[in-house]
Amino acid sequence: MSGILMYKAEPYYKLDDLNNIELPKCMYKMKNLHKEQSDGPKSAQRGSSSGSGALEALEQRQENILRDLDALQTEVAAMMQHLPASVKQQASATAAGATCGQAQLEGPVRDIVINASPSSPPLSLFIMYELLKQQFRCFGSVHVHSSVENVPEGLCKCLGNGIRSDLRNRTDFQLAITLIWKDVKPSPQMMMSAAYQTPIHGESNVARYLGRILQPSYDSLDPVTATEIDTWVDMASTQVLLGNNKERAASLRSLNSRLGKHDWLVGSGLTLADIVMWSALHQTGQAAGVPANVKRWMVACNGQPAFQSALKLTQS
């Protein structure tokens, strides 16, 4: 085994030149691997002798990094004090998620197209739009597709109908909601980008998407809460909106029992679950004859400022 003869090849790199290469300063310094090999056993000695110096340098670097991090932390804390309470809450939930959500909204206006049938307007959309308006520079416009006729005037005028009082350009906005009244069955569709996606179906999924724009941290929130919200949203779409009478009655019973003990469907405040469920009950004409606890909850919803425009549509 020891006597194997091998061809000897000249080294590919000219090792003397390696010392002259300028390395970027952002990289960790390492000993030259090739150099050590060529130097043979001598390098081991030299390594141990200069060992303490290298260790000191490393320690120094770590100190520097820690100091920089501390400075950043105090800076962020100082900024937090200037922010309003609601944003602070969200930002603390997941700072990373929030920043990435904002970054997505850079560049020209992001136009979300929603096709909906005028016979069943997706009321949750109008509520979500009001909420979005509080956080983003956004505007809505409403169009009637050529395949439908006789859309009620109230529906053509909702979302402010693209009229911008300050005559700013579209591209000065971050978000646009384009609502197109069109004969889509059985549920609304949403398009963001024709190049990347097929339409997203269902009022609840549209609401989920807009909810995630509002709160990019939604998915990394407490998993139990997120799942609870999903359950109610699913119930609203499958059992109330698209369900039969039996299923509707069953979901009203579970609503009533939940709202007997709590003010809201999930947690202690308004969530997506309340918005979608409220919309589903109104669209299926059940808003008037609900049990007492549900009634109390609906009154609480009706009192929310974001519900006003949707409420007006149900009354017209």
Next chain:
Amino acid sequence: MHTSRAKGKQCFLVLRQQQFNVQALVFVNDKTVSKQMVKFAANITKESIIDVEGVVQKVAQPVESCTQRDVELHVERVFVVSASAPQLPLQLDDAARPEHDEEDASRPRVNQDTRLDNRIIDLRTTTNQAVYRVVAGVCDLFRATLTGKGFVEIHTPKIISAASEGGANVFTVSYFKNNAYLAQSPQLYKQMAIAADFEKVFTVGAVFRAEDSNTHRHLTEFVGLDLEMAFNYHYHEVLDVIGDMFVCIFKGLRDRYKTEINTIQKQFPSEPFRFLEPSLRLEFPEAVAMLREAGVEIGDEDDLSTPDEKLLGKLVKAKYDTDFFILDKFPLAVRPFYTMPDPNNPKYANSYDMYMRGEEILSGAQRIHDPEFLTERAKAHEIDIEKIKSYIDSFRYGCPPHGGGGIGMERVVMLYLGLNNIRKTSMFPRDPKRLTP
């Protein structure tokens, strides 16, 4: 008379009137029709003009080949008013055959040049009868809509002393001892009418372009539908009016020309034209973003190439499901010198294009109404101020802010109907290779 076909003691005729036809039957009986008469009817040449007397009868089985399916005419007397030559340069049935029919692929079609050379026969097909009714409908709707909005129709001269825009692509004609030019656009005269306090004007008339481009969408003479209007607060007032006008035209066509459109669809099938009310309005940076997302490399201030426009049309259709849209805020660099820059962003202009099925049909803008600023912009474009002196001077005595645009009528009809060639919507088209008939 469309066709006649004799079969023993009887003869089937197909009688045609414009877009509609009916089957007529001449058969030997004791009282009115002799054997000779059937022979006479069978020998009438195709396309002759005839007078017929007879009885309309219900049929047991619908007549599939005719537009009037449930009746036929039992002929008692026939007169030839005007006989056609026995040899036709093209067969009407060939000319009316659907373009892409798998079963019928082997049967003859008539090519475009044969059609245009024998236009009067070609125009007799039910399809062409319908097309030129839609053409008339577009002009009618354009006039009616704008008149309803308080516009005044004006007529502008077509023989002019100097090139109206820039100077390229104009036809020169001899004018007594000098030369004159054929108008490329009525723009200057529309603007002069605005300066003359007409507020809102439109004009329908021939426009000439000496462009040697032999494409499916260029003609050297076409009908221009032009409008110009003064506005009070913002040039979007103009966009609102134009967008609304298009919606009225599309709706009018959809509702009033159903029969014609169905007839045309039989020969040239296409997706029905879809649009939104109010019209969709996008801005240039959005279009650039959409194109980039689809993998097109395009700069912020580049003009859109024809393939870009087509692709953009497809992307917009996929996202918004509309064949018509307005693209606002073009980069200033790619627009003519008289275009008003955007006061908030000097890179862009108050300028817009409109598209149908991904092809541009209207190009317009807010115009500069201040003579000094106009001179400045003309200098920036390195245009000889002397040559456009009369244009600049027309704004020296006060002129309201205004904007407008021009539409190619043939193009609108072609794209609305989804036809593949502009020569199908021009009754006697003029292109670089055709001056007759």
